[in-house]
Amino acid sequence: MRFSLLSLVRNAFSNHQNWGRQWRQPEPKKTYDAIIVGAGGHGLATAFYLASEHGLTNIAVIEKGWLGGGNTGRNTTIIRSNYLYDESAALYDHALKLWEGLSQALNYNVMYSARGVLMLAHNHHDVMSFKRHIYANRLNGVDNEWLSREQVKDFCPPLNISPDIRYPVVGGALQRRGGVARHDAVAWGYARAADALGVDIIQNCEVTGFKRDASGAIAGVETTRGPIATKKVGVVAAGHTSVVMARAGLRMPLESFPLQALVSEPVKPVFPCVVMSNTIHAYISQSDKGELVIGAGTDQYVSYSQQGGLHVTTHTLDAICELVPEFRRMRMLRNWGGIVDVTPDRSPILSKTPIAGLYVNCGWGTGGFKATPGSGHAFAHTIAHDTPHAVNAPFTLDRFRTGRLIDEAAAAAVAH
Amino acid sequence: MLLIECPHCGPRAEIEFRCGGEAHIARPADPSALDDNAWAEFLFYRSSPKGVHAERWNHAHGCQRWFNALRDTMSDRILATYPAGAARPNITTIEAAR
Numbered sequence: 001m002r003f004s005l006l007s008l009v010r011n012a013f014s015n016h017q018n019w020g021r022q023w024r025q026p027e028p029k030k031t032y033d034a035i036i037v038g039a040g041g042h043g044l045a046t047a048f049y050l051a052s053e054h055g056l057t058n059i060a061v062i063e064k065g066w067l068g069g070g071n072t073g074r075n076t077t078i079i080r081s082n083y084l085y086d087e088s089a090a091l092y093d094h095a096l097k098l099w100e101g102l103s104q105a106l107n108y109n110v111m112y113s114a115r116g117v118l119m120l121a122h123n124h125h126d127v128m129s130f131k132r133h134i135y136a137n138r139l140n141g142v143d144n145e146w147l148s149r150e151q152v153k154d155f156c157p158p159l160n161i162s163p164d165i166r167y168p169v170v171g172g173a174l175q176r177r178g179g180v181a182r183h184d185a186v187a188w189g190y191a192r193a194a195d196a197l198g199v200d201i202i203q204n205c206e207v208t209g210f211k212r213d214a215s216g217a218i219a220g221v222e223t224t225r226g227p228i229a230t231k232k233v234g235v236v237a238a239g240h241t242s243v244v245m246a247r248a249g250l251r252m253p254l255e256s257f258p259l260q261a262l263v264s265e266p267v268k269p270v271f272p273c274v275v276m277s278n279t280i281h282a283y284i285s286q287s288d289k290g291e292l293v294i295g296a297g298t299d300q301y302v303s304y305s306q307q308g309g310l311h312v313t314t315h316t317l318d319a320i321c322e323l324v325p326e327f328r329r330m331r332m333l334r335n336w337g338g339i340v341d342v343t344p345d346r347s348p349i350l351s352k353t354p355i356a357g358l359y360v361n362c363g364w365g366t367g368g369f370k371a372t373p374g375s376g377h378a379f380a381h382t383i384a385h386d387t388p389h390a391v392n393a394p395f396t397l398d399r400f401r402t403g404r405l406i407d408e409a410a411a412a413a414v415a416h
Numbered sequence: 417m418l419l420i421e422c423p424h425c426g427p428r429a430e431i432e433f434r435c436g437g438e439a440h441i442a443r444p445a446d447p448s449a450l451d452d453n454a455w456a457e458f459l460f461y462r463s464s465p466k467g468v469h470a471e472r473w474n475h476a477h478g479c480q481r482w483f484n485a486l487r488d489t490m491s492d493r494i495l496a497t498y499p500a501g502a503a504r505p506n507i508t509t510i511e512a513a514r
């Protein structure tokens with residue numbers, strides 16, 4: 001069933017009571033050509049591109065909870081590609097280009113809105129570092145421009161640019177192609193499109209172990225709904241990657257931390273773009289429903305609790321209240337946490353592993369939503385061909401042995 | 417916010433502390449003898465368990481001393497704190513701490 005003006009009109013006549021289901025609830029088969037562990041955006045996108053671009057349709061996505069219930073459904077949806085290093089710019093911009101046509105490709109409105117991502121500079125160091133990013137981005141064909149303090153105010157009028165606040169705004173870097181998308185719609189759109197191509201999405205089914213053949217290669221997975229045979233497994237489990245990989249006997253260069261977000265009561269449109277400040281730790285945009293969507297920081301300790309300390313969100317709200325004083329009287333409706341898997345260099349891993357037939361896509365940490373289409377696209381190529389796509393070739397697990405890090409940690413300190 | 421028992425000062429609020437990551441990772445005694453795999457393991461690979469985690473804490477805004485803690489990463493409950501250099505207490509499940 002395609003969404004179109006015609007289908008909308010037809011369903012209006014039956015009071016929208018007869019829309020079909022968006023995806024099936026299949027029973028797991030005995031055997032698949034490939035299995036993806038984790039039905040977040042990245043896992044579902046991987047399955048969609050495996051089916052649509054590589055002709056692998058006898059595949060399954062196995063999810064321990066419900067699809068999109070992990071970080072995909074918990075994030076603040078900031079999309080941008082202005083990363084410093086060549087490798088990162090190529091990977092994230094690959095994703096940004098796919099975002100631009102994604103609603104059409106999936107026949108599902110993911111509400112990608114290129115309203116601009118403005119990163120605020122508060123001191124001399126920020127100015128130097130942002131300008132370095134801007135020049136590096138331009139060399140890579142990625143848009144990013146410097147705004148003076150006054151231009152910042154023109155672009156985002158609610159911001160307080162007065163020089164007497166504790167961390168005054170001295171300028172900013174703007175990526176106009178950056179913006180936001182509707183997180184749930186991304187998971188649902190990929191799920192629906194993958195399902196239509198024959199991919200089985202099996203929810204409420206946890207992968208609890210791996211089967212290996214005599215040579216040590218992957219032969220299948222153990223799940224809470226029984227064993228399933230397959231020769232290729234892609235693990236896309238975000239905050240639980242260390243846990244899943246341990247079941248295959250592999251340690252990972254990862255640590256999992258809670259990351260929090262919160263939303264306000266909905267109000268009329270007041271905030272035109274996405275504003276980020278790494279220096280005072282504030283990330284804010286307004287959803288189409290009218291809520292302010294605010295990203296807070298990570299807790300300092302490893303945790304799987306899916307909730308963080310209240311002092312972490314308080315710290316972010318302090319910064320927001322200083323930047324946008326008119327928000328001081330807004331009430332916050334909800335806050336929550338997701339578990340993010342962080343690598344030592346803050347760059348992701350999309351890679352083969354020491355086990356034949358086992359692939360891993362992880363380490364997106366606090367900033368992987370923006371990469372969802374590109375990550376799925378490149379990872380599908382890696383699994384289908386047993387060799388990486390050009391854009392993810394540098395993002396190996398092996399780089400922590402060779403020392404060939406992609407050190408966005410040093411470049412940005414925070415990566416949203 | 418966690419309530420953390422500094423072995424030297426007693427229970428204090430988490431904001432007085434800095435977490436120093438996984439504990440009991442010994443610096444190699446003979447660094448030049450290590451191959452690349454061993455260096456990667458020492459520098460970058462971490463346990464990140466869903467369960468009991470041994471980790472280093474520094475009482476930065478207090479006595480400024482380092483110590484270790486065992487914490488359950490599902491509930492964030494601290495099961496034990498002990499001075500740096502002491503052996504890891506034999507608590508492998510949250511039940512064992514009760």
Ligand SMILES: Cc1cc2nc3c(=O)[nH]c(=O)nc-3n(C[C@H](O)[C@H](O)[C@H](O)COP(=O)(O)OP(=O)(O)OC[C@H]3O[C@@H](n4cnc5c(N)ncnc54)[C@H](O)[C@@H]3O)c2cc1C
Pocket residue numbers: 037038039040041042043062063064065066067068069070071072073074075076077078079205206207208236237238239240244259260261295336337338339340364365366367368369370371416
């Ligand atoms: C509060 C917050 C704010 C964020 N803000 C941004 C932002 O503004 N911009 C941005 O780009 N990124 C942001 N991120 C990061 C982003 O959300 C993630 O990088 C991205 O969504 C990861 O997608 P995923 O599909 O890999 O993971 P997930 O959506 O977490 O999917 C992983 C899935 O694997 C499943 N799973 C785990 N173990 C098993 C198992 N054993 N068997 C079966 N299934 C399993 C989980 O249940 C889960 O559904 C934010 C994250 C958080 C938490």
Ligand SMILES: [Zn+2]
Pocket residue numbers: 422423424425426475478479480481
């Ligand atoms: Zn102390």
